[in-house]
Amino acid sequence: MGFWKKIFGGGSDAEQPEEVKAPPVEAKEEQVETPAVEAEAPAVESAPAVEAKEAPVATEESAPVADAAPAAPAPAAASVEAVDTNGSILVVAECSGGGLNPGTLSAVSVARKLAETDGTAFHVVAIGSGLGDAGAELTGYGAATVQVVDNADYANYLAAPYAAVVSQVARELGTSFVIGVASTFGKDLLPRVAVRLGAGMISEAIAVCDKENGKHVFRRPMWAGNVLADVQATTDVTVLSVRGTDFDKAAKTDGSASETVTVAGVQTPGDAQQFVNFAKTESERPELTEASIVVAGGRGLKDGENFFSIMEPLADSMEAAIGASRAAVDAGFCPNDFQVGQTGKVVAPDLYVAVAISGAIQHLAGMKNSKTIVAINKDEEAPIFQIADYGLVADAFKASPEFVEKVKAARS
Numbered sequence: 001m002g003f004w005k006k007i008f009g010g011g012s013d014a015e016q017p018e019e020v021k022a023p024p025v026e027a028k029e030e031q032v033e034t035p036a037v038e039a040e041a042p043a044v045e046s047a048p049a050v051e052a053k054e055a056p057v058a059t060e061e062s063a064p065v066a067d068a069a070p071a072a073p074a075p076a077a078a079s080v081e082a083v084d085t086n087g088s089i090l091v092v093a094e095c096s097g098g099g100l101n102p103g104t105l106s107a108v109s110v111a112r113k114l115a116e117t118d119g120t121a122f123h124v125v126a127i128g129s130g131l132g133d134a135g136a137e138l139t140g141y142g143a144a145t146v147q148v149v150d151n152a153d154y155a156n157y158l159a160a161p162y163a164a165v166v167s168q169v170a171r172e173l174g175t176s177f178v179i180g181v182a183s184t185f186g187k188d189l190l191p192r193v194a195v196r197l198g199a200g201m202i203s204e205a206i207a208v209c210d211k212e213n214g215k216h217v218f219r220r221p222m223w224a225g226n227v228l229a230d231v232q233a234t235t236d237v238t239v240l241s242v243r244g245t246d247f248d249k250a251a252k253t254d255g256s257a258s259e260t261v262t263v264a265g266v267q268t269p270g271d272a273q274q275f276v277n278f279a280k281t282e283s284e285r286p287e288l289t290e291a292s293i294v295v296a297g298g299r300g301l302k303d304g305e306n307f308f309s310i311m312e313p314l315a316d317s318m319e320a321a322i323g324a325s326r327a328a329v330d331a332g333f334c335p336n337d338f339q340v341g342q343t344g345k346v347v348a349p350d351l352y353v354a355v356a357i358s359g360a361i362q363h364l365a366g367m368k369n370s371k372t373i374v375a376i377n378k379d380e381e382a383p384i385f386q387i388a389d390y391g392l393v394a395d396a397f398k399a400s401p402e403f404v405e406k407v408k409a410a411r412s
């Protein structure tokens, strides 16, 4: 027999678990209380001290050199030359697959904020082939220019040529910041740009803090969100990836339109990487990272057939995207692009419904900023209930179909 349990709001202080959604702001390094600290996530006491300032180029994130050091002759642009910076900012737009990824507008809002603080300009670069009116689409957000690199060579995303283009445009503009979204595209591309520019890389920023010593400071989660570190790069150029879910998307400004500049391509070695195939997942459902409602299933659903027979009607009833825990993905219930969490996608929808997911810290790292969290789990001790706004202790196989019927009735 299940019951609804409202965990936040209305209960006594004693009943309320530690809030994990709102990070404290005053400290340099904060431990966030989370319900299930697993062996993999180091306890803060025993962990090495977090440096307030990240080393600029020596981190793993900032120096993936797989494509930057090919056996083939290295492209000229791969060598690191000092950039003659002027304080301006470059946003890398994500236009793969034809349309503009709306996450780009989160990066634009960060760029606009930095530009306003510094009294400088920001630019946007869009790379691809057949971009059509991408330049026009990106104009009007306050960028001084939209640099459009529209060339058949860039029809398919490849890290090496795209990184060469972005770093060349950044170099020519003299930008001090290169900013993109910490999407799959941004995580692949931006560290390579950092290597080419000799820039410090700050990954997955969730907030812009006050400047210190004349340099911008950014907040980013570490160790699966157990720790929030405020960091700054000490290099002249900073490459920054931002979590799209933590920043509002920029709205058009009343100011003048941006100038669209057509940029020629960059000579990159054709044999360092070759495009073979892009197996895009086709789905009628909203994109997981952009959806306003996400329903996610876990290992408790037991197999792939159950996973889809439970999760699809639930998603259909609310026009939701479907996500999953890593355990469900690893067990082969569903494709790995469903995975939410530390090593999956980070989502922050208005509503997140976790079905038969225990709430391991690595899963929470990808969804705990959801505005409302609902959990269905047959174990009332499951850690997911500690962050859920509403919890249903029940067998998902019985409760989920009933849930769907209730939703349908409420919406009809």
Ligand code: FAD
Residues within 6 Å of the ligand: 038, 040, 297, 298, 299, 300, 301, 324, 325, 326, 327, 328, 339, 340, 341, 342, 343, 344, 345, 355, 356, 357, 358, 359, 360, 361, 362, 363, 366, 376, 377, 378, 379, 382, 394, 395, 396, 397
């Ligand atoms: P389980 O922990 O097995 O939980 C299943 C839950 O289902 C239980 O709470 C159970 O009570 C419930 N249940 C069972 N049957 C029913 C039923 N009939 N009705 C209702 N409830 C039921 N995990 C991620 O999710 N994302 C990540 O990105 C991720 N990255 C990781 C990175 C690293 C380095 C490591 C070490 C781990 C990572 N993990 C990640 C794995 C994570 O630690 C957990 O193992 C995983 O999240 C557990 O998934 P689960 O909750 O589906 O499975």
